Amino acid sequence: MSDLKTQVEEVRGSFNSAIESVPTTDALQELRVRYLGKKGVLTSLLKSLGGLPPEERPLAGETLNSLRDELEKKFESRKLALLGAENEAAEATDWVDVTLPSRGRPWGAFHPVAQTMHEIVSIMQGLGYSVVLGPEIEEDYYNFECLNMPSWHPARDMQDTFYFPDFPDADAGSGAADTAPGAPGAEKSSKRRLLRTHTSPVEIRAMRRYGAPLRIVCPGKVYRRDNDPTHSPMFNQLEGLLVDEGVSFSVLKGSLIELMNGFFGRELKSRFRASYFPFTEPSMELDIECVECGGKNPNCRICKGTGWLEVCGMGMTHPFVIRAGGIDPEKYNGFAFGMGLDRMAMLKYGINDLRYLFNGNVSYFLSGRDA
Numbered sequence: 001m002s003d004l005k006t007q008v009e010e011v012r013g014s015f016n017s018a019i020e021s022v023p024t025t026d027a028l029q030e031l032r033v034r035y036l037g038k039k040g041v042l043t044s045l046l047k048s049l050g051g052l053p054p055e056e057r058p059l060a061g062e063t064l065n066s067l068r069d070e071l072e073k074k075f076e077s078r079k080l081a082l083l084g085a086e087n088e089a090a091e092a093t094d095w096v097d098v099t100l101p102s103r104g105r106p107w108g109a110f111h112p113v114a115q116t117m118h119e120i121v122s123i124m125q126g127l128g129y130s131v132v133l134g135p136e137i138e139e140d141y142y143n144f145e146c147l148n149m150p151s152w153h154p155a156r157d158m159q160d161t162f163y164f165p166d167f168p169d170a171d172a173g174s175g176a177a178d179t180a181p182g183a184p185g186a187e188k189s190s191k192r193r194l195l196r197t198h199t200s201p202v203e204i205r206a207m208r209r210y211g212a213p214l215r216i217v218c219p220g221k222v223y224r225r226d227n228d229p230t231h232s233p234m235f236n237q238l239e240g241l242l243v244d245e246g247v248s249f250s251v252l253k254g255s256l257i258e259l260m261n262g263f264f265g266r267e268l269k270s271r272f273r274a275s276y277f278p279f280t281e282p283s284m285e286l287d288i289e290c291v292e293c294g295g296k297n298p299n300c301r302i303c304k305g306t307g308w309l310e311v312c313g314m315g316m317t318h319p320f321v322i323r324a325g326g327i328d329p330e331k332y333n334g335f336a337f338g339m340g341l342d343r344m345a346m347l348k349y350g351i352n353d354l355r356y357l358f359n360g361n362v363s364y365f366l367s368g369r370d371a
């Protein structure tokens, strides 16, 4: 027993001096293993109890157990002290400056097509145009008939779209075909609904609502039954309409040249070519010089070497359309133009595939042209 007492004193003494000089929590853990671990000093003493005479075992056991409690206690309090010191040291070096601006995330931005729309609208507002919007689900009557495209008109084939099946008896559209819009019965028989194929029906709605004189642009989504690398079933157009007394061709040309130069930020060569649309007479197309090569590269992938880019269809508004808008074509005339906003965005930002605009892959815009 006296042997055991000596051993206890020795263990206590060496533990006390060791624990005082332990510098870190890691070293403290090592010390704990050395004394209290499975093969530790104290553990082997406890194991040796079995070799004592039975009458000595209880007292010896009690002594060793209280030594173990004592060491555990000292260990815990030393651990707390070391942890506190270590935290303090860490705070002194790894401090956080709460006044620093946060790292933040990349800012969102308007879609290139929306940016294009905003820019064009803002230029046109500078020329005195207001913005008017119309429904994307439109009636056959506004989408075709009022724009001089009765049901038999071949131009309808170029704008095949998505019809809603809810007016089966209006399907024929006949009877109204040769009836002037606004005539009794015409409106009723062509109420078949569809996804609008162009923004032009907004012209009719605006003329009927606001009368003349009128100066408007109508941006928005339109739909056609196309789907290939250069056509999407949904795309964006911007329509312009001016109705007033004695409007001349030169006003139209001047407005469009102003718009193109403003949008591309420099003076561009332009040319007007004769064309055909059912709702304008005469009709034209506007070409601008190639924004990529200026006509200098015979292998240009944008203009295919022609040096010209088709950007806009237009013309003097057909008297039929003015009348369909509830305005007297004897007194007023006007012009209209329409352009694809997606195409304008592609030309301005150098995007070479229409599908990039709609597939939601932002990496194309963030990292370069060929993501």
Ligand SMILES: [Zn+2]
Residues within 6 Å of the ligand: 290, 291, 292, 293, 294, 295, 296, 297, 300, 301, 302, 303, 304, 305, 306, 307, 308
């Ligand atoms: Zn070119």
